[in-house]
Amino acid sequence: MIINHDDYDVIKAKETRKERVAALLTLLPQRGPQAFEEVVEALRPNNSWLADELESQLNELNDSSSTSAADELNNVMRAGAVPTLPAVHVPRQVYTEAVRAGLRELKEGRFLAVHGMAGIGKSVCVNHALRDAELVFSHFPGGVFWVSVGQADTDVLINKVQALCERVVG
The missing domain is CATH 3.40.50.300 (P-loop containing nucleotide triphosphate hydrolases)
Structure with missing residues (x-):
């Protein structure tokens, strides 16, 4: 499990969508190397465009930062x-x-x-x-x-x- 109930409460308590996204992105690196990929895969069924965009951005970042x-x-x-x-x-x-x-x-x-x-x-x-x-x-x-x-x-x-x-x- 990437996000437990306490994490969810902390994220949900943020006032704006931008603050909630920032809280999630701050949390992900603490959840291990597969956390980002798991979130991308969780998005894929209903938001494939977003999952594809995140993967693309990650690949570009990895290519440019080697x-x-x-x-x-x-x-x-x-x-x-x-x-x-x-x-x-x-x-x-x-x-x-x-x-x-x-x-x-x-x-x-x-x-x-x-x-x-x-x-x-x-x-x-x-x-x-x-x-x-x-x-x-x-x-x-x-x-x-x-x-x-x-x-x-x-x-x-x-x-x-x-x-x-x-x-x-x-």
Whole structure:
């Protein structure tokens, strides 16, 4: 369900149609990567012209923003202190895709743990998985924040967690 009863009440309470549409469009990104497509499909039976127009506009936006999406992803990675990928690394596609799948399935308040022996490439694998713009923008609209905890000094770790809390809370 994309919109629950509380969401409906908030949207319906808006005075104008423009405010109701704005409330719905603000809500959609918080409902996951398929929310927009589900709304378009819900419109199709009775308002196919609108569904077609929304799809067309989305396709144009996706086509024109592919390079800017890469730039935006790099900005998100920098803002979240995600380290750059090493110049030389061995992509482990199977493990990278497993991490991406785990990230896509995350529910609010849940975590994904990647574990293994030191030096086998866990951090590089996760970092590589995060280089997927569609994954980051659809599942983590607020961005990502990188915190290394394995070898971190306690004070450094506390400062990083504090910075994360300030970013999340605002």
